[in-house]
Structures are given as C-alpha cells and as structure tokens.
Amino acid sequence: MFNLITFPWLPIRRASGLRSTIRPAQITETTDPIVALDWPRADFRVASLEFLIGLLATACPPEGHGAWREGWEAPPDPDALDAAFAPLAHAFNLDGQGPRFLQDLEDLVSDAEPIERLLIEAPGASTQRQNTDLLVHRGRIATLGRPAAAMALFTFQSWAPAGGAGNRTGLRGGGPMTTLVRPGDRPSLWQQIWANVPRGEIPGPEDLPRILPWLASSVTSEGARVVTPETAHPLQAWWGMPRRIRLDFSEGSATEPCGLTGAADAVQVRSWRQRPRGANYAGWGRVHPLTPHYALKAAAEYLPLHPQPGGVGYRHWLGLVVATPDGLRLPAKAIASWRDTREIDAGGGRARLLAAGYDMDNMKARAFVESEMPLPAAPDKAAREAMDALAARLVVSANQIAGLLRSAIRFALFSAGATVKLEAELLSTPRERLWEQTEPLFFALLQTPPDAAPLNWLTQLRRIALALFDEAAPMTPENGGAAPRISRARRNLVFALLGYGKEGAALFQTLGLPAVEAKPKTAKGKSA
Known part of the structure; x- marks a missing residue:
C-alpha cells in the first residue's frame, strides 16, 4: 500500500538546488534544508502547503503561543514528527484494502472517468461532447503516478467546484481563496508551514472518524442531511470530502512515467469513479484558518472568499490583512494570528501574504490566481x-x-x-x-x-x-x-x-x- 505518511512522495527542492522526494516528517531536516515544494503545477504546490499545515494541525498543533514559539526556534526533528504522525498513518493509505485517503469506503459502482478530469481545470464530459474544449484541451494527461494522483485528489476534494446535479462543492465552496504567511526573505519549508499552523489540541483516537471522514461510511446528502462542525469535528475543515470518489489503480512497468511529473511509478492511476450526493457542508464559515471570510450584512452567515481575476494587491488590504470597520470582511485566522502574536517572536522581517486559488465561473475554471504582497511588520x-x-x-x-x-x-x-x-x-x-x-x-x-x-x-x-x-x-x-x-x-x-x-x-x-x-x-x- 502507498502510504502518504511513511512513503517519500512529496517533491521538494533544497537550498543547494537538489531535488528529491520526502515523506512529510522530513520537512524539518537541517542538512541542506528544504526551501520549496517542487510540483510542476502551482495549484498542487499551494494545496501541498495546505496538506502539510493540516497534518500538523491535526497531529501535533501548538497548544499555545509558547509552544508555537518553541517550534519556530527549535523545530522537532524528523523522528519526533514521525512519532506524532504515527497515530494517523493508518488513515493515509492511498490504495489497497480498507480505508483509502479521501476516498469512499465503498467500492463504488459507476462508470470510469479519465484521470485527467480530476484536475480542476480539465474539460468535463459535457464540454467534450459539445467539442468546446478550445482553451484547455482534453487528452493532455493519460496517467498519474500515485504521488501526483494523491495531490490531485486532495486538491479536488479541498477546492471542489460545482459539478452538476448532486456533485457537491468543497467545504469552503467551489474554488476558495487560500491566504498564507510567507515569513522572511528566504524561509525554509518548515517556517512557511509552521507560520500558518493554528493552535489546538491533539485529538483522541475516538475523534478520528469525525475528522477523517473516509474512516467511516460516507455521510451522504440524501434527505437534506448536512455536515456541520458540530456533527463532525472542526478539524474536518482540513479534510473535507464532498465527493464520493474511488481511484482505479493498475500495475504498469517499473519505469512507466507519470503523465504529469515524469517520475516513474510501477502503479499508475488511469481512471476514477464517483457517485453523487457526497457530504453537504454547511455552517463552516470562519472555521478554516487559511481562508478569509465575508458576510453580506450584519448578523448574516460568514462565507468563504473566492479569487477574482487580476490577483490581489493593496486594494484588498481591508479584508485580507485586517477586518473592515463594519466587521463584514475578515482576514484568515492564520494572517490575524501572525500579525497579533507571531511576527514579533519570528523576528518581524520581510513577511509576505500569499493569496491563491481558482477563479471559478460556476463549474468552469477561468484561471488559477496566485499573488503576493508585503506584510509590513x-x-x-x-x-x-x-x-x-x-x-x-x-x-x-x-x-x-x-x-x-x-x-x-x-x-x-x-x-x-x-x-x-x-x-x-x-x-x-x-x-x-x-x-x-x-x-x-x-x-x-x-x-x-x-x-x-x-x-x-x-x-x-x-x-x-x-x-x-x-x-x-x-x-x-x-x-x-x-x-x-x-x-x-x-x-x-x-x-x-x-x-x-x-x-x-x-x-x-x-x-x-x-x-x-x-x-x-x-x-x-x-x-x-
């Protein structure tokens, strides 16, 4: 089985320029430190940061600011992180028997779809039938190795756009905006991640099925059922599963390259199956720490912000960095926490705000938007x-x-x-x-x-x-x-x-x- 905790699968680049793959616990290695994730797609890179921040927030969050400062000044070594992640490892198998990462517990009976359609910008079945895939053509990627398939699956479930009748959007709606702190001039990957990890408590084993929904039978949206932070667990914000999906794995040659990364993998993913009526998330406004929120009027529900064409700049300062005076637009908790308590202990420096996400027109991805602007200390x-x-x-x-x-x-x-x-x-x-x-x-x-x-x-x-x-x-x-x-x-x-x-x-x-x-x-x- 391909396990996302114990296997080296995340592509990274080190300070020396060396490229390799690591398991999650290796993000704190000090010899030739890791400085960046090295996916060939911007959405995978940002989604991988979300994945790692969410993993730390679930497995070993800082309980208070003192614990956060300690982790900033003296990061845990890989052995310590391996131990912290171990209680979750059984939930992070991508394939094999038993629960599969972000996949339905049942072996779904449904028509297979090309793996390419798991990429958010790929043309869907209707577009292909009408032969209107003019700007983003079909047939670009026939297979994905397991590392790329895992990240495609996480990106899709986390940011899932509208997908037709019964196919639910992500926990933050389709194509939410993600805002992250990038601390300092040349931060290590650990610093980029730890700057955004929220405070919290380590959950008990009994809480895991409510945090990692693929460990239990799917809570479908049949009969108007909804999933809220109260009926699930607030930490499910990192691991939302709005779509009922199963990946199809096939044995290939040991040297068969992934259609996206070019890396060889003896097991390839060529198709996937899905069934409608996945989890219908409601009431999750202001829960996810990486997304800014807004309300249409006082006392109304807070909704996740979504990217728009043109990226972000100082015009968006109110709402992305500080709350608007009327309280209707609120920055992500990660940004607020950094400015309230963390930037001084981190030495101030030349931190920047990274804002990214898909600019969606209903089911159609118009662009992946990624922008940065300074966060003066x-x-x-x-x-x-x-x-x-x-x-x-x-x-x-x-x-x-x-x-x-x-x-x-x-x-x-x-x-x-x-x-x-x-x-x-x-x-x-x-x-x-x-x-x-x-x-x-x-x-x-x-x-x-x-x-x-x-x-x-x-x-x-x-x-x-x-x-x-x-x-x-x-x-x-x-x-x-x-x-x-x-x-x-x-x-x-x-x-x-x-x-x-x-x-x-x-x-x-x-x-x-x-x-x-x-x-x-x-x-x-x-x-x-």
Whole structure:
C-alpha cells in the first residue's frame, strides 16, 4: 500500500538546488534544508502547503503561543514528527484494502472517468461532447503516478467546484481563496508551514472518524442531511470530502512515467469513479484558518472568499490583512494570528501574504490566481494599530480617487444619456492602472511617520490620476467635438482632488486632512 505518511512522495527542492522526494516528517531536516515544494503545477504546490499545515494541525498543533514559539526556534526533528504522525498513518493509505485517503469506503459502482478530469481545470464530459474544449484541451494527461494522483485528489476534494446535479462543492465552496504567511526573505519549508499552523489540541483516537471522514461510511446528502462542525469535528475543515470518489489503480512497468511529473511509478492511476450526493457542508464559515471570510450584512452567515481575476494587491488590504470597520470582511485566522502574536517572536522581517486559488465561473475554471504582497511588520501593538489605521485611510481614499477618475473619463468620452457599463475597458483600465502605479508608494508610506503620509499620498495620487485622465481622454483634433466635455470633466476632477465639492470633501475627510474653504463666487454666482 502507498502510504502518504511513511512513503517519500512529496517533491521538494533544497537550498543547494537538489531535488528529491520526502515523506512529510522530513520537512524539518537541517542538512541542506528544504526551501520549496517542487510540483510542476502551482495549484498542487499551494494545496501541498495546505496538506502539510493540516497534518500538523491535526497531529501535533501548538497548544499555545509558547509552544508555537518553541517550534519556530527549535523545530522537532524528523523522528519526533514521525512519532506524532504515527497515530494517523493508518488513515493515509492511498490504495489497497480498507480505508483509502479521501476516498469512499465503498467500492463504488459507476462508470470510469479519465484521470485527467480530476484536475480542476480539465474539460468535463459535457464540454467534450459539445467539442468546446478550445482553451484547455482534453487528452493532455493519460496517467498519474500515485504521488501526483494523491495531490490531485486532495486538491479536488479541498477546492471542489460545482459539478452538476448532486456533485457537491468543497467545504469552503467551489474554488476558495487560500491566504498564507510567507515569513522572511528566504524561509525554509518548515517556517512557511509552521507560520500558518493554528493552535489546538491533539485529538483522541475516538475523534478520528469525525475528522477523517473516509474512516467511516460516507455521510451522504440524501434527505437534506448536512455536515456541520458540530456533527463532525472542526478539524474536518482540513479534510473535507464532498465527493464520493474511488481511484482505479493498475500495475504498469517499473519505469512507466507519470503523465504529469515524469517520475516513474510501477502503479499508475488511469481512471476514477464517483457517485453523487457526497457530504453537504454547511455552517463552516470562519472555521478554516487559511481562508478569509465575508458576510453580506450584519448578523448574516460568514462565507468563504473566492479569487477574482487580476490577483490581489493593496486594494484588498481591508479584508485580507485586517477586518473592515463594519466587521463584514475578515482576514484568515492564520494572517490575524501572525500579525497579533507571531511576527514579533519570528523576528518581524520581510513577511509576505500569499493569496491563491481558482477563479471559478460556476463549474468552469477561468484561471488559477496566485499573488503576493508585503506584510509590513510593526515593533509593537500600538505601532501596528497606527499602521493599520493609516493603511485603511490610504486604501479607502485610493478607491475614492479611482471612482472620481472613472466618472470623469465617462463624462469626457460619452454624451449624456449614453449607456456605458461601468466595467467597460475604457473605464476599467485607467482604474486598474491607478491601483498598480500606486502600490509601491502604499507600502513605502506604511513604513513612514503616519502624520505626513496622507498629504504625500494625495499629492502623488492627484498627479497619477490626472496623467491617466489625459491619456484616456486626450485633447486631440480627433476629439475636437468632445473638447468642451473633456475640459469640463478634467476641471471637475482637479477641483475634487483639491478637496472641493461633495466628493472632494469626502476624500479629505477620509485622509484626515483639513477641509478647504469653498471656492469664491463670481459676479454671476458661479464658482471661480
């Protein structure tokens, strides 16, 4: 049997550049330390981090901050981790008789599907029948070795998208966003993992079937049954099993390569079977430590956040790094824990936030999104609160200016009454470029005295916004007929950026700048 605890199967890269495979307990090896997971797919790499964080959170979580700090400063050696993982090893067989990792306890009777369809972006049966697999073609991967099959299965069950009638989404919905702390400039793999492991208690053997659902008969969604943290166990957040799946294993030659990694494996996975009505998860908002959550209104259920096109940047600071003032958007617990207690003991440093996940359109994966942004450290709680307050001012004011810019361009280029969608490229592109061009300044200002930052911020954003307006709505002969509208739109934008009018007053209030005096009136009653 292929066991994911005792077998070396995780591809890694060491500090020297050497590539090899390890078993999970080897992540703390100090001779030529491991610095990265080495899958050829970004989704597998991020999912593997989730797998290892979840394994530690289940087998040997730190009971308090002191235990976490001890593990940061003096990681357990592989022998200690082997001992910690041993009580779970029987649940991590991928094949063979008995319970199989993340697979239905029953040998399902169903038609076999190509193993390629276990990859989230692969075209499904309906797409292939309609011959519409134009961007992601069928038939790219015919077989998977057992290591790649294990990670494909974990990725699919953890992030499962909608899959037609009765095929459930993952515990966090289809394609959830994962946010992780990447500590320091060159963190070891252990540091990347341990930075995100939540506090907890080691479960007893009697709890394992409620944590690792494949150890018992499947709790199906027949009769509107749901699985909640109360009916299961909160640690099942790491091991959700919304789909009833069985992998099909076949003997091959000892040198047969995996269709994804190229590594030889004498046993290959060419197909899998599934049955509908797997676990229907409900009420798991805010349980998973790696996912930010949001609520549509006060007292409403918190829902997992999902990636959107374009990745993440400082515009998402509120909700990904700190909670919004109304409490409707909350960062992942891993991010909050790092900033609240861990970053100081870890030496601060140049930590970064990694955000990743599938941008899904119902059952269709549009893209796998992966982005990073800095997580600036603060020397103490008071300094961090001041930095967070400044960050909120900068983000909200940038959003206000982006809205002013979009409105000005719309007024300049389109006549009154014209129907123009707000997401039209002519309007959205300058807005996106404003965010991109101001991101370096945002992170620079977070490391400066907060009193001078708002005026500096406004001065630079005013310059950038006007340059983007002039580029989008130039005063050229081709635009001669629109010249009056362009001129008026630019003038109104300038006035708002100087603090005049309702929008300008709101902008200055956000930044904490003193209100400006009203513009003097001319003899005809118009503003000068």
